[in-house]
Amino acid sequence: MKRRQAVTSTNALNTLGKLASNTPQKVSFRKATADFLKHCRIKGLAPDSIKFYDKELKQIGRSLAEIDAPILDVNTIKTIHIENFIEYQQSLGRAVSTINSRLRAGRTFFNFCVSKKYVNDNPFDGIQQLKARHEIGATFTRRQLKKLIEAPDVKTFVGLRNLAVILTLAHTGIRLSELTSLRVQDVTFEGKGAINVQRAKNRYARRIPLTKRLRMVLRAYIEERGAIDTDMLFVTVEEQPISGRSIQSMLKQYGDITGVSKEVVVSPHAFRRTFCRLKVEAGTNIFVLQRLTGHSSLEILKRYVQIYGKDLEEAIEKGLEGI
Structure with missing residues (x-):
């Protein structure tokens, strides 16, 4: 019997249709990354989160290309390629925390690819985070902290603003991204006063009460700042919102002037770590400290307790009196 040129059976056509629908379309790593970042923006992820994914996925794509992984079709990227990627990162001397950040970004990205049917399976399934040493970065001593707080020349607008920035970091443990997003209306002087962090990293707004000194300095700064077009709290002499990079540069400069930088890297996060240490x-x-700092998990704060908790000093003496 002569075969027909085209398939006409309804059952056969249905079967072929199902097979076709289960076959992922061919999408390159670069195209899938662009689609993922667009999805993140539409979803309303924080700018810093989008920047994180953009940065890490670029590094992942570049490394996969360098180890000859098939990046022209994400569906052909398998677990073995991710394992090779990890070994390659290790050979470059990348820190465990850096590799783990890329693994988290890659896993989330491929989960998106699965949902879009770009891939059948997530190649990160079965890949574990690398074990890292649970260490706490350097913190300031009280002497170093005092030097940094006393460094700005408060007789100038810039000096008063810088003191307000440094004192806010030191007395609240706030993140840099949270600090640069503060608006004038986020600071209240009613009662003892407070800072309302509206744009928190974990998306949960929180209230941080003001210390007496911070209350006094912020009130003086806001009065000197005056009413201008922008409602952002910390501004430049040109009355523009100050950037995170400018604050980092300012802190480094004071660290160099005071000599603190020779002992500890002066950064916004060093102030946050110091705040946690002093509170512990x-x-x-x-749990109160978690509410103040906005940590989504207690794990990091537990490290501070394990190292700086005074209960260790008290417990070590008990039962050993007179021995």
Whole structure:
């Protein structure tokens, strides 16, 4: 019997249709990345989160190309390629935390690819985070912190603003991204006063009460700042919102002037770590500290308790009296 040129059976056509629908379309790593970042923007992810994914996925794509992984079709990227990627990163001397960040970004990205049917399976399934040493970065001593706070010349607008920035970092433990997003209306002086962090990293707004000194300095700064077009709290002499990079540069400059930089890297996060350490040393309840700092998990704060908690000093003496 002569075969027909085209398939006409309804059952056969249905079967072929199902097979076709289960076959992922061919999409390159670069195209899939662009689609993923667009999805993140539409979803309303924080700019810093989008920047994180953009940066890490570029590094992943570049490394996969360098180890000859098939990046022209994401569906052909398999677990073995991810394992080779990890070994390649290790050979370059990348820190465990850096590799783990890329693994988290890659896993989330491929979950998106699965949902879009760009791939059948996530090649990161079965890939574990690398084990890292749970260490706490350097913190300032009280002497170093005092030097940095006393460094700005408060007789100038810039000096008063810089003191307000440094004191806000030191007395609240706020993140740099949260600090640069503060608006004038986020600071209240009613009662003891407070800073309302509206654009928090974990998307949960929180209130941080003001210390007496921070309350006094912020009130003086806001009065000197005056009413201008922008409502952002910290501004330049040109009355523009100050950038995170400018604050980092300013802190480094004061670190060099005071000599603190010779002992500790002066950065916004060093102030945050110091805030946590001082609060733990003072016996602040870890759940209260979590509310103040906005940590989504207690794991990091537990490290501070394990290292700086005073209960260790008290416990070590008990039962050993007179021995």
